[in-house]
Amino acid sequence: MQCEICQSKDATIHLTEISDGVRTEMHLCEQCAQEQGIGAKNYIPLNELLSNLLAVGPKDEGVGSLSDIAEICPHCGFTLDKFREKAVLGCPHDYEVFEKTLLPLIKKAHEGATAHCGKVPSRLPKDSKSQIEIARLKRQLDEAIKNEDYELAAQLRDKLAGR
Amino acid sequence: MKLTEISGGINEWFSGQGPLSDVVISSRIRLARNLAGHKFLAACTVAEKGEILRILKDVLMGLELGDEIFYIGVDKAPVLEKRFLVERHLISQHHAFGKGPRGAVIARREFFTAMINEEDHLRLQVLRAGCQLPACYEQIDRIDNAIEQKVDYAFSPKYGYLTACPTNLGTGIRVSVMLHLPALKMTSQIEKFLNAAKALGLAVRGLFGEGTEAAGDFYQLSNQISLGVSEKEIVSRFESTIIPEIVEYEHAARNQLLSKDAGILDDKISRALALLKNANLISSQEALFLLSHIRLGLNMHKFQGASTPAIDRLCSLCSDSPADGNPKGLSIETVNRLFLLTLPAHLQLNYGKELDSARRDALRAQIIRSALTG
Numbered sequence: 001m002q003c004e005i006c007q008s009k010d011a012t013i014h015l016t017e018i019s020d021g022v023r024t025e026m027h028l029c030e031q032c033a034q035e036q037g038i039g040a041k042n043y044i045p046l047n048e049l050l051s052n053l054l055a056v057g058p059k060d061e062g063v064g065s066l067s068d069i070a071e072i073c074p075h076c077g078f079t080l081d082k083f084r085e086k087a088v089l090g091c092p093h094d095y096e097v098f099e100k101t102l103l104p105l106i107k108k109a110h111e112g113a114t115a116h117c118g119k120v121p122s123r124l125p126k127d128s129k130s131q132i133e134i135a136r137l138k139r140q141l142d143e144a145i146k147n148e149d150y151e152l153a154a155q156l157r158d159k160l161a162g163r
Numbered sequence: 164m165k166l167t168e169i170s171g172g173i174n175e176w177f178s179g180q181g182p183l184s185d186v187v188i189s190s191r192i193r194l195a196r197n198l199a200g201h202k203f204l205a206a207c208t209v210a211e212k213g214e215i216l217r218i219l220k221d222v223l224m225g226l227e228l229g230d231e232i233f234y235i236g237v238d239k240a241p242v243l244e245k246r247f248l249v250e251r252h253l254i255s256q257h258h259a260f261g262k263g264p265r266g267a268v269i270a271r272r273e274f275f276t277a278m279i280n281e282e283d284h285l286r287l288q289v290l291r292a293g294c295q296l297p298a299c300y301e302q303i304d305r306i307d308n309a310i311e312q313k314v315d316y317a318f319s320p321k322y323g324y325l326t327a328c329p330t331n332l333g334t335g336i337r338v339s340v341m342l343h344l345p346a347l348k349m350t351s352q353i354e355k356f357l358n359a360a361k362a363l364g365l366a367v368r369g370l371f372g373e374g375t376e377a378a379g380d381f382y383q384l385s386n387q388i389s390l391g392v393s394e395k396e397i398v399s400r401f402e403s404t405i406i407p408e409i410v411e412y413e414h415a416a417r418n419q420l421l422s423k424d425a426g427i428l429d430d431k432i433s434r435a436l437a438l439l440k441n442a443n444l445i446s447s448q449e450a451l452f453l454l455s456h457i458r459l460g461l462n463m464h465k466f467q468g469a470s471t472p473a474i475d476r477l478c479s480l481c482s483d484s485p486a487d488g489n490p491k492g493l494s495i496e497t498v499n500r501l502f503l504l505t506l507p508a509h510l511q512l513n514y515g516k517e518l519d520s521a522r523r524d525a526l527r528a529q530i531i532r533s534a535l536t537g
Binding site: 012030075076077078082086087088089090091092094095102105106109110111112113114115116117118119120121122123124131132136139 | 197199201202203204205206282304307308311315316317318319320321322323324325327328329330332333334336354355358364387388389390391392393394
């Protein structure tokens with residue numbers, strides 16, 4: 001299919017718009033789409049995202065509660081200001097101490113994810129391992145439903161029920 | 164061990180071998196880990212960093228990797244050696260020029276490196292030639308398990324492996340492949356690749372990682388999400404979907420060059436060959452750019468059986484042995500060797516002393532000329 005604008009290159013971007021119940025379609029090449037201000041999803045690299053989030057002032061919405069901001073980690077002495085300045089945390093406990101502030105940031109950085117479902121240290125207590133396995137199964141179940149793979153979804157549901 | 168023992172040769176991951184090696188130069192996996200019961204580095208005193216270094220160095224030097232391993236005190240290393248290690252992809256720029264006690268444990272064959280006190284206490288890395296991500300993961304997982312027998316990592320059942328920066332949280336994994344995409348660039352389709360990668364949530368960097376331009380048509384593609392997805396899922400997505408698609412695009416672009424734009428392809432290869440064979444001064448960037456076109460020509464001959472006047476001229480520089488498709492004289496390995504050995508720190512370390520930019524350019528041109536003209 002040829003680009004509707006330049007009529008020469010192949011159309012690789014296909015735009016469907018529904019406005020007032022009327023459906024219109026546009027088929028454009030990469031270059032013409034960019035000239036029209038339409039491009040592939042504009043992705044923000046994570047480091048940029050992190051610095052943008054951290055650059056927001058403490059009074060702005062979504063950057064954590066006032067109690068979080070005033071908090072000093074008793075284990076490392078870090079504050080949120082310090083985190084903003086260095087873009088790294090002071091110790092593993094900061095994930096609990098500043099959780100309210102960090103959680104939205106973690107969600108944005110990891111496409112909404114807030115639970116680990118990967119490798120587990122072999123020396124971890126059994127109940128913790130089981131907690132991670134449940135998180136993994138739930139995520140796989142959501143994925144299976146999204147992909148309309150109902151057979152797999154049923155198997156995963158049964159596995160979850162058995163836990 | 165002295166670095167000059169490895170600086171004159173090529174490393175395994177840049178050998179030009181391995182699956183899909185005409186497009187995928189190498190596969191790399193790194194894991195970020197921190198010790199439980201210790202602060203992250205940003206809050207550590209020098210003494211605390213020294214203690215972390217001591218603990219991890221002891222554990223790592225005791226690993227059984229089936230290869231000789233050596234330790235480099237990065238904080239005390241001369242600047243030229245640090246630059247060499249960065250060019251070799253054995254440590255990061257951040258590690259080379261960071262602060263405080265820090266070091267690197269490296270396998271002599273260079274398939275494994277551990278950076279101690281980089282951004283996290285421990286950054287493990289496994290590298291292999293070509294497209295070999297599952298093998299990389301299997302190996303790094305084994306090494307990680309062996310370390311975990313000796314130390315406790317900072318881990319939370321909710322968030323997984325706890326890292327200094329929340330962007331590495333969870334698995335702490337970064338999967339990346341180094342790609343050579345000259346035909347996509349020549350056919351002006353590289354933007355399409357960059358946009359597709361971004362839409363998939365992947366980061367694209369240059370030859371030397373963060374903040375570097377894509378020199379010589381080399382691109383590093385890596386995952387950004389490390390939480391809420393397992394290590395094996397990330398690896399499998401690269402192996403079964405992302406890499407095959409990109410390789411197919413690059414192959415299609417190479418076919419397009421042959422069928423529609425053979426004149427452009429031939430011009431690029433001829434110019435590259437003429438300049439590399441005759442230049443008296445050549446910068447590092449120019450060498451990467453020109454060698455990239457030579458590499459493309461050789462690979463198109465080897466993998467697609469391409470024959471054009473310029474490709475045939477290139478092949479005449481190889482002592483033909485069509486049976487194994489791996490000619491002597493000029494070969495992919497020669498070109499890869501030139502890529503690496505003509506980088507600034509490599510040149511100087513192998514020459515035995517520091518050289519200014521003009522003398523480096525002259526030495527680089529001389530090395531390339533003698534490799535191409537025999």
